[in-house]
Amino acid sequence: MPRSMHRNKLALAVAMVGAFATSGAQAADTATAIFAGGCFWSVESDFDHAPGVVATTSGYIGGHVDNPTYSQVITETTGHREAVMVEYDPSVTSYETLVDTFFHLIDPIESRGQFCDYGESYTTAVYAGSETELEIAMAEKSQVAEELGKTIATDVEMAPTFWPAEHYHQNFWQSSDQLSNGLTKAQHYARYRAGCGKNRQVEAIWGEDAFKGLDGHA
Known part of the structure:
Protein backbone atom coordinates (compact mmCIF):
# COMPACT_ATOMS: atom_id res chain seq x y z
CA MET A 1 0.00 0.00 0.00
CA PRO A 2 1.23 3.56 -0.65
CA ARG A 3 2.57 5.35 2.39
CA SER A 4 0.56 8.43 1.33
CA MET A 5 -2.71 6.54 1.82
CA HIS A 6 -2.01 5.28 5.35
CA ARG A 7 -4.24 7.90 6.87
CA ASN A 8 -7.68 8.82 8.08
CA LYS A 9 -10.55 6.76 6.69
CA LEU A 10 -8.32 4.62 4.46
CA ALA A 11 -6.17 3.37 7.33
CA LEU A 12 -8.45 0.46 8.07
CA ALA A 13 -8.81 -0.39 4.40
CA VAL A 14 -5.07 -0.56 3.92
CA ALA A 15 -4.64 -2.78 6.94
CA MET A 16 -7.32 -5.17 5.69
CA VAL A 17 -6.40 -5.39 2.05
CA GLY A 18 -3.13 -7.27 2.57
CA ALA A 19 -5.05 -10.40 3.42
CA PHE A 20 -7.34 -10.09 0.42
CA ALA A 21 -5.03 -9.09 -2.48
CA THR A 22 -5.92 -11.23 -5.47
CA SER A 23 -2.62 -11.58 -7.29
CA GLY A 24 1.06 -11.44 -6.48
CA ALA A 25 2.94 -10.36 -3.37
CA GLN A 26 2.37 -6.81 -2.26
CA ALA A 27 5.26 -4.60 -3.28
CA ALA A 28 6.80 -2.02 -0.99
CA ASP A 29 6.53 0.86 -3.46
CA THR A 30 3.02 0.52 -4.84
CA ALA A 31 0.01 2.83 -4.74
CA THR A 32 -3.73 2.24 -4.74
CA ALA A 33 -6.80 3.57 -6.50
CA ILE A 34 -10.46 2.76 -5.82
CA PHE A 35 -13.16 2.61 -8.48
CA ALA A 36 -16.85 1.71 -8.47
CA GLY A 37 -17.97 0.70 -11.94
CA GLY A 38 -20.89 -1.66 -11.58
CA CYS A 39 -20.32 -5.36 -11.00
CA PHE A 40 -16.96 -5.70 -9.25
CA TRP A 41 -16.17 -8.95 -11.09
CA SER A 42 -16.19 -6.95 -14.32
CA VAL A 43 -14.13 -4.01 -13.09
CA GLU A 44 -11.60 -6.37 -11.53
CA ALA A 50 -4.02 -2.83 -17.25
CA PRO A 51 -0.23 -2.33 -17.50
CA GLY A 52 1.32 -1.59 -14.10
CA VAL A 53 -1.51 -3.11 -12.05
CA VAL A 54 -0.14 -5.71 -9.64
CA ALA A 55 -3.28 -6.67 -7.69
CA THR A 56 -7.02 -6.06 -7.57
CA THR A 57 -9.47 -6.56 -4.71
CA SER A 58 -13.25 -6.57 -5.00
CA GLY A 59 -15.14 -4.94 -2.16
CA TYR A 60 -17.72 -2.49 -0.91
CA THR A 75 -30.67 -5.41 -0.78
CA GLU A 76 -29.78 -1.84 -1.81
CA THR A 77 -30.35 -0.65 1.77
CA THR A 78 -26.78 -0.25 3.06
CA GLY A 79 -25.67 2.60 0.79
CA HIS A 80 -22.61 0.71 -0.47
CA ARG A 81 -21.31 0.46 -3.98
CA GLU A 82 -19.49 -2.55 -5.35
CA ALA A 83 -15.93 -1.34 -5.91
CA VAL A 84 -12.42 -2.49 -6.72
CA MET A 85 -9.19 -1.44 -5.03
CA VAL A 86 -6.42 -1.40 -7.62
CA GLU A 87 -2.82 -1.75 -6.48
CA TYR A 88 -0.35 -0.46 -9.07
CA ASP A 89 3.30 0.30 -9.68
CA PRO A 90 3.74 4.09 -10.08
CA SER A 91 6.93 3.53 -12.06
CA VAL A 92 4.84 1.85 -14.77
CA THR A 93 1.54 3.72 -14.70
CA SER A 94 -0.03 6.71 -12.96
CA TYR A 95 -3.19 7.54 -11.06
CA GLU A 96 -4.25 9.85 -13.89
CA THR A 97 -3.83 7.05 -16.43
CA LEU A 98 -5.87 4.63 -14.34
CA VAL A 99 -8.70 7.15 -13.89
CA ASP A 100 -8.73 7.75 -17.64
CA THR A 101 -8.81 4.00 -18.24
CA PHE A 102 -11.65 3.60 -15.76
CA PHE A 103 -13.88 6.09 -17.54
CA HIS A 104 -13.28 4.23 -20.82
CA LEU A 105 -14.41 0.86 -19.44
CA ILE A 106 -17.77 2.03 -18.07
CA ASP A 107 -20.87 3.90 -19.22
CA PRO A 108 -20.24 7.21 -17.42
CA ILE A 109 -23.55 8.67 -18.59
CA GLU A 110 -25.80 6.12 -16.89
CA SER A 111 -26.97 7.11 -13.40
CA ARG A 112 -29.09 4.04 -12.54
CA GLY A 113 -26.32 1.40 -12.53
CA GLN A 114 -24.27 -0.25 -15.24
CA PHE A 115 -25.34 -2.30 -18.26
CA CYS A 116 -27.80 -4.98 -17.03
CA ASP A 117 -27.25 -4.22 -13.33
CA TYR A 118 -29.36 -1.49 -11.75
CA GLY A 119 -29.43 -0.10 -8.23
CA GLU A 120 -27.29 2.14 -6.03
CA SER A 121 -24.68 -0.57 -5.48
CA TYR A 122 -23.95 -0.63 -9.22
CA THR A 123 -23.59 3.12 -9.74
CA THR A 124 -20.19 4.55 -10.64
CA ALA A 125 -17.64 6.58 -8.70
CA VAL A 126 -13.97 7.43 -8.42
CA TYR A 127 -12.76 7.46 -4.80
CA ALA A 139 -10.22 17.04 -14.18
CA GLU A 140 -10.60 13.65 -15.87
CA LYS A 141 -14.36 13.77 -15.34
CA SER A 142 -14.49 17.21 -16.97
CA GLN A 143 -12.46 15.93 -19.88
CA VAL A 144 -14.82 12.98 -20.34
CA ALA A 145 -17.82 15.33 -20.31
CA GLU A 146 -16.16 17.39 -23.02
CA GLU A 147 -15.30 14.30 -25.09
CA LEU A 148 -18.83 12.91 -24.95
CA GLY A 149 -20.68 16.20 -24.89
CA LYS A 150 -22.94 14.89 -22.13
CA THR A 151 -23.42 15.14 -18.38
CA ILE A 152 -21.33 12.57 -16.52
CA ALA A 153 -23.13 10.60 -13.80
CA THR A 154 -19.97 9.21 -12.19
CA ASP A 155 -19.31 10.66 -8.73
CA VAL A 156 -15.86 11.82 -7.68
CA GLU A 157 -15.25 11.99 -3.93
CA MET A 158 -12.82 11.25 -1.14
CA ALA A 159 -12.65 7.60 -0.21
CA PRO A 160 -14.36 6.36 2.94
CA THR A 161 -13.53 2.88 4.28
CA PHE A 162 -13.13 0.17 1.67
CA TRP A 163 -14.34 -3.25 2.84
CA PRO A 164 -12.95 -6.26 0.93
CA ALA A 165 -15.66 -8.60 -0.32
CA GLU A 166 -15.91 -12.25 0.58
CA HIS A 167 -13.15 -14.54 -0.67
CA TYR A 189 -18.49 -14.88 -15.62
CA ALA A 190 -17.98 -15.10 -19.39
CA ARG A 191 -21.69 -15.86 -19.85
CA TYR A 192 -22.66 -13.06 -17.49
CA ARG A 193 -20.50 -10.50 -19.25
CA ALA A 194 -21.74 -11.44 -22.69
CA GLY A 195 -25.37 -11.50 -21.56
CA CYS A 196 -25.05 -8.19 -19.74
CA GLY A 197 -23.82 -6.50 -22.90
CA LYS A 198 -20.96 -4.57 -21.31
CA ASN A 199 -18.54 -4.79 -24.21
CA ARG A 200 -21.17 -3.76 -26.76
CA GLN A 201 -22.31 -0.76 -24.75
CA VAL A 202 -18.81 0.50 -23.93
CA GLU A 203 -17.87 0.20 -27.59
CA ALA A 204 -21.06 2.03 -28.63
CA ILE A 205 -20.20 4.92 -26.30
CA TRP A 206 -16.46 5.14 -26.84
CA GLY A 207 -15.82 3.70 -30.29
CA GLU A 208 -12.12 3.16 -30.88
CA ASP A 209 -11.35 4.49 -27.39
CA ALA A 210 -13.37 1.73 -25.68
CA PHE A 211 -11.27 -0.01 -23.02
CA LYS A 212 -8.50 2.50 -23.60
CA GLY A 213 -5.32 1.68 -21.68
CA LEU A 214 -5.97 -2.06 -21.34
CA ASP A 215 -4.00 -4.90 -22.86
CA GLY A 216 -7.19 -6.67 -23.88
CA HIS A 217 -10.22 -7.37 -21.73
CA ALA A 218 -12.60 -10.21 -20.85
Whole structure:
Protein backbone atom coordinates (compact mmCIF):
# COMPACT_ATOMS: atom_id res chain seq x y z
CA MET A 1 0.00 0.00 0.00
CA PRO A 2 1.23 3.56 -0.65
CA ARG A 3 2.57 5.35 2.39
CA SER A 4 0.56 8.43 1.33
CA MET A 5 -2.71 6.54 1.82
CA HIS A 6 -2.01 5.28 5.35
CA ARG A 7 -4.24 7.90 6.87
CA ASN A 8 -7.68 8.82 8.08
CA LYS A 9 -10.55 6.76 6.69
CA LEU A 10 -8.32 4.62 4.46
CA ALA A 11 -6.17 3.37 7.33
CA LEU A 12 -8.45 0.46 8.07
CA ALA A 13 -8.81 -0.39 4.40
CA VAL A 14 -5.07 -0.56 3.92
CA ALA A 15 -4.64 -2.78 6.94
CA MET A 16 -7.32 -5.17 5.69
CA VAL A 17 -6.40 -5.39 2.05
CA GLY A 18 -3.13 -7.27 2.57
CA ALA A 19 -5.05 -10.40 3.42
CA PHE A 20 -7.34 -10.09 0.42
CA ALA A 21 -5.03 -9.09 -2.48
CA THR A 22 -5.92 -11.23 -5.47
CA SER A 23 -2.62 -11.58 -7.29
CA GLY A 24 1.06 -11.44 -6.48
CA ALA A 25 2.94 -10.36 -3.37
CA GLN A 26 2.37 -6.81 -2.26
CA ALA A 27 5.26 -4.60 -3.28
CA ALA A 28 6.80 -2.02 -0.99
CA ASP A 29 6.53 0.86 -3.46
CA THR A 30 3.02 0.52 -4.84
CA ALA A 31 0.01 2.83 -4.74
CA THR A 32 -3.73 2.24 -4.74
CA ALA A 33 -6.80 3.57 -6.50
CA ILE A 34 -10.46 2.76 -5.82
CA PHE A 35 -13.16 2.61 -8.48
CA ALA A 36 -16.85 1.71 -8.47
CA GLY A 37 -17.97 0.70 -11.94
CA GLY A 38 -20.89 -1.66 -11.58
CA CYS A 39 -20.32 -5.36 -11.00
CA PHE A 40 -16.96 -5.70 -9.25
CA TRP A 41 -16.17 -8.95 -11.09
CA SER A 42 -16.19 -6.95 -14.32
CA VAL A 43 -14.13 -4.01 -13.09
CA GLU A 44 -11.60 -6.37 -11.53
CA SER A 45 -11.26 -8.37 -14.74
CA ASP A 46 -10.67 -5.21 -16.77
CA PHE A 47 -8.04 -3.72 -14.46
CA ASP A 48 -6.24 -7.07 -14.34
CA HIS A 49 -5.46 -6.29 -18.00
CA ALA A 50 -4.02 -2.83 -17.25
CA PRO A 51 -0.23 -2.33 -17.50
CA GLY A 52 1.32 -1.59 -14.10
CA VAL A 53 -1.51 -3.11 -12.05
CA VAL A 54 -0.14 -5.71 -9.64
CA ALA A 55 -3.28 -6.67 -7.69
CA THR A 56 -7.02 -6.06 -7.57
CA THR A 57 -9.47 -6.56 -4.71
CA SER A 58 -13.25 -6.57 -5.00
CA GLY A 59 -15.14 -4.94 -2.16
CA TYR A 60 -17.72 -2.49 -0.91
CA ILE A 61 -17.52 1.23 -0.20
CA GLY A 62 -19.58 4.23 0.78
CA GLY A 63 -22.32 2.75 2.96
CA HIS A 64 -23.40 3.00 6.58
CA VAL A 65 -22.84 -0.62 7.65
CA ASP A 66 -19.44 -1.78 8.87
CA ASN A 67 -17.94 -4.85 7.20
CA PRO A 68 -20.99 -5.48 5.00
CA THR A 69 -21.74 -8.81 3.36
CA TYR A 70 -22.79 -9.35 -0.24
CA SER A 71 -26.24 -10.44 0.87
CA GLN A 72 -26.64 -7.13 2.71
CA VAL A 73 -25.34 -4.94 -0.11
CA ILE A 74 -27.59 -6.45 -2.79
CA THR A 75 -30.67 -5.41 -0.78
CA GLU A 76 -29.78 -1.84 -1.81
CA THR A 77 -30.35 -0.65 1.77
CA THR A 78 -26.78 -0.25 3.06
CA GLY A 79 -25.67 2.60 0.79
CA HIS A 80 -22.61 0.71 -0.47
CA ARG A 81 -21.31 0.46 -3.98
CA GLU A 82 -19.49 -2.55 -5.35
CA ALA A 83 -15.93 -1.34 -5.91
CA VAL A 84 -12.42 -2.49 -6.72
CA MET A 85 -9.19 -1.44 -5.03
CA VAL A 86 -6.42 -1.40 -7.62
CA GLU A 87 -2.82 -1.75 -6.48
CA TYR A 88 -0.35 -0.46 -9.07
CA ASP A 89 3.30 0.30 -9.68
CA PRO A 90 3.74 4.09 -10.08
CA SER A 91 6.93 3.53 -12.06
CA VAL A 92 4.84 1.85 -14.77
CA THR A 93 1.54 3.72 -14.70
CA SER A 94 -0.03 6.71 -12.96
CA TYR A 95 -3.19 7.54 -11.06
CA GLU A 96 -4.25 9.85 -13.89
CA THR A 97 -3.83 7.05 -16.43
CA LEU A 98 -5.87 4.63 -14.34
CA VAL A 99 -8.70 7.15 -13.89
CA ASP A 100 -8.73 7.75 -17.64
CA THR A 101 -8.81 4.00 -18.24
CA PHE A 102 -11.65 3.60 -15.76
CA PHE A 103 -13.88 6.09 -17.54
CA HIS A 104 -13.28 4.23 -20.82
CA LEU A 105 -14.41 0.86 -19.44
CA ILE A 106 -17.77 2.03 -18.07
CA ASP A 107 -20.87 3.90 -19.22
CA PRO A 108 -20.24 7.21 -17.42
CA ILE A 109 -23.55 8.67 -18.59
CA GLU A 110 -25.80 6.12 -16.89
CA SER A 111 -26.97 7.11 -13.40
CA ARG A 112 -29.09 4.04 -12.54
CA GLY A 113 -26.32 1.40 -12.53
CA GLN A 114 -24.27 -0.25 -15.24
CA PHE A 115 -25.34 -2.30 -18.26
CA CYS A 116 -27.80 -4.98 -17.03
CA ASP A 117 -27.25 -4.22 -13.33
CA TYR A 118 -29.36 -1.49 -11.75
CA GLY A 119 -29.43 -0.10 -8.23
CA GLU A 120 -27.29 2.14 -6.03
CA SER A 121 -24.68 -0.57 -5.48
CA TYR A 122 -23.95 -0.63 -9.22
CA THR A 123 -23.59 3.12 -9.74
CA THR A 124 -20.19 4.55 -10.64
CA ALA A 125 -17.64 6.58 -8.70
CA VAL A 126 -13.97 7.43 -8.42
CA TYR A 127 -12.76 7.46 -4.80
CA ALA A 128 -9.68 9.61 -4.22
CA GLY A 129 -7.15 9.02 -1.46
CA SER A 130 -5.81 12.58 -1.34
CA GLU A 131 -6.70 16.11 -2.40
CA THR A 132 -4.28 15.78 -5.31
CA GLU A 133 -6.01 12.63 -6.52
CA LEU A 134 -9.38 14.34 -6.10
CA GLU A 135 -8.26 17.18 -8.36
CA ILE A 136 -6.94 14.72 -10.95
CA ALA A 137 -10.17 12.73 -10.95
CA MET A 138 -12.31 15.86 -11.24
CA ALA A 139 -10.22 17.04 -14.18
CA GLU A 140 -10.60 13.65 -15.87
CA LYS A 141 -14.36 13.77 -15.34
CA SER A 142 -14.49 17.21 -16.97
CA GLN A 143 -12.46 15.93 -19.88
CA VAL A 144 -14.82 12.98 -20.34
CA ALA A 145 -17.82 15.33 -20.31
CA GLU A 146 -16.16 17.39 -23.02
CA GLU A 147 -15.30 14.30 -25.09
CA LEU A 148 -18.83 12.91 -24.95
CA GLY A 149 -20.68 16.20 -24.89
CA LYS A 150 -22.94 14.89 -22.13
CA THR A 151 -23.42 15.14 -18.38
CA ILE A 152 -21.33 12.57 -16.52
CA ALA A 153 -23.13 10.60 -13.80
CA THR A 154 -19.97 9.21 -12.19
CA ASP A 155 -19.31 10.66 -8.73
CA VAL A 156 -15.86 11.82 -7.68
CA GLU A 157 -15.25 11.99 -3.93
CA MET A 158 -12.82 11.25 -1.14
CA ALA A 159 -12.65 7.60 -0.21
CA PRO A 160 -14.36 6.36 2.94
CA THR A 161 -13.53 2.88 4.28
CA PHE A 162 -13.13 0.17 1.67
CA TRP A 163 -14.34 -3.25 2.84
CA PRO A 164 -12.95 -6.26 0.93
CA ALA A 165 -15.66 -8.60 -0.32
CA GLU A 166 -15.91 -12.25 0.58
CA HIS A 167 -13.15 -14.54 -0.67
CA TYR A 168 -15.67 -16.15 -3.01
CA HIS A 169 -15.80 -12.99 -5.13
CA GLN A 170 -12.06 -12.42 -5.47
CA ASN A 171 -10.52 -13.23 -8.84
CA PHE A 172 -13.91 -14.60 -9.92
CA TRP A 173 -13.44 -13.88 -13.61
CA GLN A 174 -10.59 -16.35 -14.07
CA SER A 175 -11.23 -18.92 -11.32
CA SER A 176 -11.45 -22.61 -12.19
CA ASP A 177 -13.55 -23.30 -9.07
CA GLN A 178 -16.76 -25.08 -10.03
CA LEU A 179 -20.21 -23.73 -9.19
CA SER A 180 -23.39 -25.69 -8.46
CA ASN A 181 -24.57 -25.13 -12.04
CA GLY A 182 -21.63 -27.19 -13.32
CA LEU A 183 -19.74 -24.21 -14.73
CA THR A 184 -16.47 -22.86 -13.45
CA LYS A 185 -16.55 -19.32 -12.09
CA ALA A 186 -14.68 -18.19 -15.21
CA GLN A 187 -17.27 -19.78 -17.49
CA HIS A 188 -20.12 -18.31 -15.47
CA TYR A 189 -18.49 -14.88 -15.62
CA ALA A 190 -17.98 -15.10 -19.39
CA ARG A 191 -21.69 -15.86 -19.85
CA TYR A 192 -22.66 -13.06 -17.49
CA ARG A 193 -20.50 -10.50 -19.25
CA ALA A 194 -21.74 -11.44 -22.69
CA GLY A 195 -25.37 -11.50 -21.56
CA CYS A 196 -25.05 -8.19 -19.74
CA GLY A 197 -23.82 -6.50 -22.90
CA LYS A 198 -20.96 -4.57 -21.31
CA ASN A 199 -18.54 -4.79 -24.21
CA ARG A 200 -21.17 -3.76 -26.76
CA GLN A 201 -22.31 -0.76 -24.75
CA VAL A 202 -18.81 0.50 -23.93
CA GLU A 203 -17.87 0.20 -27.59
CA ALA A 204 -21.06 2.03 -28.63
CA ILE A 205 -20.20 4.92 -26.30
CA TRP A 206 -16.46 5.14 -26.84
CA GLY A 207 -15.82 3.70 -30.29
CA GLU A 208 -12.12 3.16 -30.88
CA ASP A 209 -11.35 4.49 -27.39
CA ALA A 210 -13.37 1.73 -25.68
CA PHE A 211 -11.27 -0.01 -23.02
CA LYS A 212 -8.50 2.50 -23.60
CA GLY A 213 -5.32 1.68 -21.68
CA LEU A 214 -5.97 -2.06 -21.34
CA ASP A 215 -4.00 -4.90 -22.86
CA GLY A 216 -7.19 -6.67 -23.88
CA HIS A 217 -10.22 -7.37 -21.73
CA ALA A 218 -12.60 -10.21 -20.85
